[in-house]
Amino acid sequence: MNEPAIRIDSLTVGYGRRAVLRDVDLEVPAGTTTVLLGRNGAGKTTLLKACLGLLRPSAGRVRVAGLAVEAAAARVRRLVGYVPDRPDAWPWMSPRDLLRFLGAHFAGPVVARGLALLERFEVPPNLAFRHLSRGQGMKAMLAAALAHDPRVLLLDEPFGGLDAVGREEVLVRVIDALGEAPRTVLLATHDLEVAVRVADAVAVVAAGRVTALEAAAPDAEPALTPDALKAALERGPVPFGGIPACARS
Amino acid sequence: MDLCVDPRSPVPPSRQLVEGLLGAVARGALGVGDQLPSVRSLAAAVVLNPNTVERAIRELQALGVAEGRPGAGVFVTPRGPALARRRRRAQTLADLRRALRAAVEAGHAPETLGRRVGRWLGPTLHPAGEDPRR
Numbered sequence: 001m002n003e004p005a006i007r008i009d010s011l012t013v014g015y016g017r018r019a020v021l022r023d024v025d026l027e028v029p030a031g032t033t034t035v036l037l038g039r040n041g042a043g044k045t046t047l048l049k050a051c052l053g054l055l056r057p058s059a060g061r062v063r064v065a066g067l068a069v070e071a072a073a074a075r076v077r078r079l080v081g082y083v084p085d086r087p088d089a090w091p092w093m094s095p096r097d098l099l100r101f102l103g104a105h106f107a108g109p110v111v112a113r114g115l116a117l118l119e120r121f122e123v124p125p126n127l128a129f130r131h132l133s134r135g136q137g138m139k140a141m142l143a144a145a146l147a148h149d150p151r152v153l154l155l156d157e158p159f160g161g162l163d164a165v166g167r168e169e170v171l172v173r174v175i176d177a178l179g180e181a182p183r184t185v186l187l188a189t190h191d192l193e194v195a196v197r198v199a200d201a202v203a204v205v206a207a208g209r210v211t212a213l214e215a216a217a218p219d220a221e222p223a224l225t226p227d228a229l230k231a232a233l234e235r236g237p238v239p240f241g242g243i244p245a246c247a248r249s
Numbered sequence: 250m251d252l253c254v255d256p257r258s259p260v261p262p263s264r265q266l267v268e269g270l271l272g273a274v275a276r277g278a279l280g281v282g283d284q285l286p287s288v289r290s291l292a293a294a295v296v297l298n299p300n301t302v303e304r305a306i307r308e309l310q311a312l313g314v315a316e317g318r319p320g321a322g323v324f325v326t327p328r329g330p331a332l333a334r335r336r337r338r339a340q341t342l343a344d345l346r347r348a349l350r351a352a353v354e355a356g357h358a359p360e361t362l363g364r365r366v367g368r369w370l371g372p373t374l375h376p377a378g379e380d381p382r383r
Binding site: 031032033168171172175176178179180192193194196197198199200223224225226227 | 254256257258259260261262263288289292293296297298299300301
């Protein structure tokens with residue numbers, strides 16, 4: 001594999017003077033899914049926002065699809081689909097309105113593709129967001145994020161606040177989107193079962209650090225089981241000089 | 250074909266899928282020359298990352314149980330069922346041995362255990378439908 005789709009080097013980023021993440025390295029190879037596992041407030045959203053160019057790093061850099069995010073934030077955002085942790089459209093908006101709004105910002109048949117996705121996801125396109133269930137709302141957000149057929153997806157707790165049925169509904173659609181075309185995904189969650197189902201790789205976010213979960217043996221895959229992930233989550237951050245967040249090739 | 254992946258299992262999902270597919274071939278749910286489901290449809294059915302599904306199918310090919318035909322798909326090989334059954338036999342035997350060792354460690358006398366296992370096997374060897382737990 002050549003240039004990873006997402007590459008984060010020595011990133012320090014936060015809000016004002018407060019650094020939420022310190023000296024973070026992470027690589028997500030093209031066509032793979034990395035799950036960011038961490039508790040609430042660990043810095044998962046901050047990392048995703050840095051990938052979108054919504055936060056200016058105080059040190060380090062982020063490259064998405066080979067583009068430096070700081071220099072080309074607008075271009076990067078056109079290449080990326082982003083799903084926030086709650087349906088953040090205006091309550092009076094319908095999913096169709098949201099697609100029209102997005103259609104003005106993206107080239108290509110965004111509205112038509114988005115409407116087809118809404119139909120596949122079984123979301124009523126003309127009902128205002130305030131009348132949609134949380135699960136329907138999240139599926140609408142996912143459809144909107146996929147409408148321009150992005151190769152990179154940034155998903156911030158898309159299953160948060162959903163019951164088991166809603167979670168499964170959204171998860172099935174995420175899996176469907178992965179099967180439709182090769183996509184690179186960075187998915188923040190604290191849900192171990194979701195992580196087990198979708199991850200090619202897992203990185204634990206804790207105490208301002210991001211630590212890739214390593215396989216027990218070289219060449220082996222990391223053990224994707226809830227127990228292994230829970231242990232990794234509880235181990236927390238690795239002291240500086242510990243396991244690197246990514247292997248440089 | 251009945252395939253299930255349990256995300257709570259201590260067995261990683263890719264492993265579960267390989268074993269599930271081998272089971273389907275061993276049972277005959279997937280016969281010689283049968284086409285395996287596509288990566289995308291299998292991923293949707295078991296709710297797993299398509300990359301994980303692809304790895305599982307590649308492992309089946311590496312084991313010689315399935316083979317890819319360019320542009321057509323992946324199919325069960327003629328020796329697939331025999332290979333899958335042999336693997337399954339070896340695995341169940343290893344499981345049985347582990348269970349017996351645990352039983353002996355828990356204080357069961359080996360001779361009594363042997364007699365009991367013999368008795369449990371009775372109903373499966375003879376048609377009478379007796380509860381094997383007794």
